[in-house]
Amino acid sequence: DQQVKQNSPSLSVQEGRISILNCDYTNSMFDYFLWYKKYPAEGPTFLISISSIKDKNEDGRFTVFLNKSAKHLSLHIVPSQPGDSAVYFCAARTSGGYQKVTFGIGTKLQVIP
Amino acid sequence: EPEVTQTPSHQVTQMGQEVILRCVPISNHLYFYWYRQILGQKVEFLVSFYNNEISEKSEIFDDQFSVERPDGSNFTLKIRSTKLEDSAMYFCASAGGNNQPQHFGDGTRLSIL
Incomplete structure (x- = not known):
């Protein structure tokens, strides 16, 4: 099941620079x-x-396109x-139903001081 | 900020034994979910629960699995006869409404021996 794909397993970025995490999806019903x-040992936030x-959509330092x-x-x-160093999951769902969310495998971001 | 809490953080069980994973969703939330993440794999949807009944379930959620909201605060996942392949992190999530994002607990690591 590859409906949500994150093709980059990891990304390293210098502090202060822009981090860009990418995600592709195949299910056209996702809306x-x-x-x-x-973070390690925690649930997704x-x-x-x-x-x-x-x-x-923009929220402070975070923008999704x-x-x-x-x-x-x-x-x-x-x-x-x-x-910001953490694993970032892209996720998607369809309208209707009860909000079953389909996750990508994640991209590990490391921000280097 | 209100949190979803899960207990225990780590459960070790012999194969074939029953296990109950417990969750306390955010108090005013109405939609409840279980997900699991096998080591190195994606977070996978198991089941959603609304209005005291299962609203959607995945093919993973077979007859060995059940969910219950025994009182006004707890939400449990029971695995009747555990198998080795049930070893995973199990995440509980809750949402306040149909258009609200799901909030996750920190998970229970289930290890089947």
Whole structure:
């Protein structure tokens, strides 16, 4: 089941620079997308989401971009901070139903001080 | 900030034994979920629960699994006869509404010997 794909297992970025995490999806029924952050020994923490009727959503240092025609979304973190070092999961769900969320495998971000 | 809490943090059980994983969702949430993550793999949806009944379940959630909300605060996942392949992190999540993001607990690591 590869409905949500994160092709980069890891990413290293210098502190203060931009981090860009990418995600592709194959299920055209997905209409709501989420990013979760996960530290070791903790559960996923909700970060930011975007509905399919938008192409951008911003929350502080975090911006998510959605390109529906390409079935691609990305998370931008600017400026990156060492505390952002974590695994980032892209996730998606369809409307209706009870919000079953489909996760990608995650990208491990390391922000180097 | 309200949290989803899960107990125990680590459960070791002999194969064939029953295990109950416990969760206390955020108090005013109405939608409850279980996910699992086998080591090195994706977070996978198991089941969603709303209005005291299962609303959706995955193919993983077979007859060996059951969920219950025995009182107003707890939400449990029972595995009747555990198998080696049930070893995983099990995450509980809850959401306040149909359009709200799910909030996750820190998980229970289940080890089947």
